[in-house]
Amino acid sequence: MATNRPASASDPSARLDIGRCPVPAWLPGGHAQTLYGAFCAQHPTIHFVRERADTPDGDFVDLDWCGPGLDPHIRPDGHSTPHESGLVGTAASRWIEPADWFRLSPDAPALILFHGLEGSSxxxxxxxIAHAFRSRGWTVVAAHFRSCSGVPNRMARAYYSGDSSEIAFMLDHVRSRLPQAAWHAAGISLGGNALLKHLGEAGHGAQGLRAAAAISVPMDLAACGRRLSETVWGRQLYSRYFLQSIRRKILDKAQQFPGSVDVLRTQHMRSLREFDDLYTAPMHGYRNALDYWTRAASLPLLPGIRVPTLILNARNDPFVPEASLPGSRSTSSDVLLHQPSQGGHASFVTGMFPGHLGWLPTRLHRFFDSGR
Structure with a gap:
């Protein structure tokens, strides 16, 4: 269980860690680190067993499970299986079966992961992260936000940065599957903001988690939204990349729910702000992008967190302005801020060329194990 020593008046920076991430010299700058980590750095490949959970509003979320004893390629009856129907192109090889739950250790430590914008398992x-923790004997669940598992969701709405109620639902669901497990949670980027928002809103009610971590988090959504929508790099590179898949999903929504989306405006979207104005905000109860960014941000809720929580943000993250990062006096004493100077966004590449993504899982495990 992660425990954190309390801050004191004589140690005002007790909750702030600026220890470095040893990014190699051959990979300089936040943009290079971000892009290389996303497309080139070496990482293990892991397969999952998928569960579909129905949500209270009639939709569903897909949860990809892995853990010692749970073989993604061998069914409980001993038969091997390739990718089953509906799972081709995903990281899941087969659908979970009732007997699979008996293969998982009921009291092993467990981790649920929440991905970032347009991410997946x-x-x-x-x-x-999943491979590293499974190798240590943990049960790991890669949770998908609606429309991100490779299958369109059932409703006109999808997912958004402030969906703390969805986080709460998925946490309750996985805890019901393994109620004796020591549950931990980690969210990356958008998933990190939604997780922190839930933790801040729940306060002591989130004590079902032993500890949590949020990585490369856009806690000030307005500052990060402007960075991605108004700068040259943000608009021409990152927004353009995300909008490729977002635009396809919105067109599918328009066909599934005629009149729900302005298709013509969709074709002319050039920034994430335009996307949030057109779809995210009105579809999820906000007036416009600015209202969404303001009300869905986790930053104002950090003082309410009552679970040991690591918030890890590189100060050269091209998505998150350094000036928007919280200081040690902006959080509860249960939060440890780690803000290395290098690492990029959701990347943290280390090692000799060609580099790997092993530093981040190790950092998370250290915090979950010791609180530091």
Missing amino acids: LSPYMQA
């Missing part, structure tokens, strides 16, 4: 950071 295939994302390199999800693969690296």
Whole structure:
């Protein structure tokens, strides 16, 4: 269980760690680190067993499970299976069966992962973390936000940065599957903001978690939204990349729910702000992008967190302005801020060329194990 020593008046920076991430000299700058980590760095490949959980509003979320004893390629009856129907192109090889729950250790430590914008269990950071923790004997669940598991969800709505109620639902669901497990949670980028928002809102009510971590988190959504929508790199590179898959999903929504989306405006989207104005905000109860960014941000809720929580942000993250990062006096004493100077966004590549993604899982495990 992670425990953190309390801050004191004589130690005002007790909750702030600026220890370095040893990014190699051959990979300089936040943009290079981010892009290389997303597309080039080495990481293990891991396969999952998928569970589909129905949500209270009639939709569903897909949860990819792995752990010692749970073989993604061998069914409980002993028969091997390739990718089953509906799972081709995903990181899951088969659907979970009732007998599979008896294969998982009921009291082993467990970790649920929440991905970032347009991520999934295939994302390199999800693969690296899941593989590392499974190798240590943990049960790991890669949770998918709606529409991100490779299958369209049932409703016109999808997912968004402030969906703390979805986080609460998924946490309650996995805890019901393994109620004796020591549960931990980690969210990356968008998933980190939603997780922190839930923790801040729940306060002592989130004590079902032993500890949590949020990585490369856009806690000030307005500052990060402007960075991605108004700068050259943000608009021409990152927004353009995300909008490729987002635009396809919105067009599918328009066909599934005629009149729910302005298709013509969709074709002319050039920034994430335009996407949030057009779809995210109105579909999820906000007036516009700015209202969404303001009300869905986790930053104002950090003082309410009552679970030991690591918030890890590189200060050269091209998505998250350094000036928007919280200081040690902006959080509860249960939060440890780690803000290394290097690492990029959801990357933290280390090692000799060609580099790997092993530093992040090790950092998370250290915090979960010792609170430091």
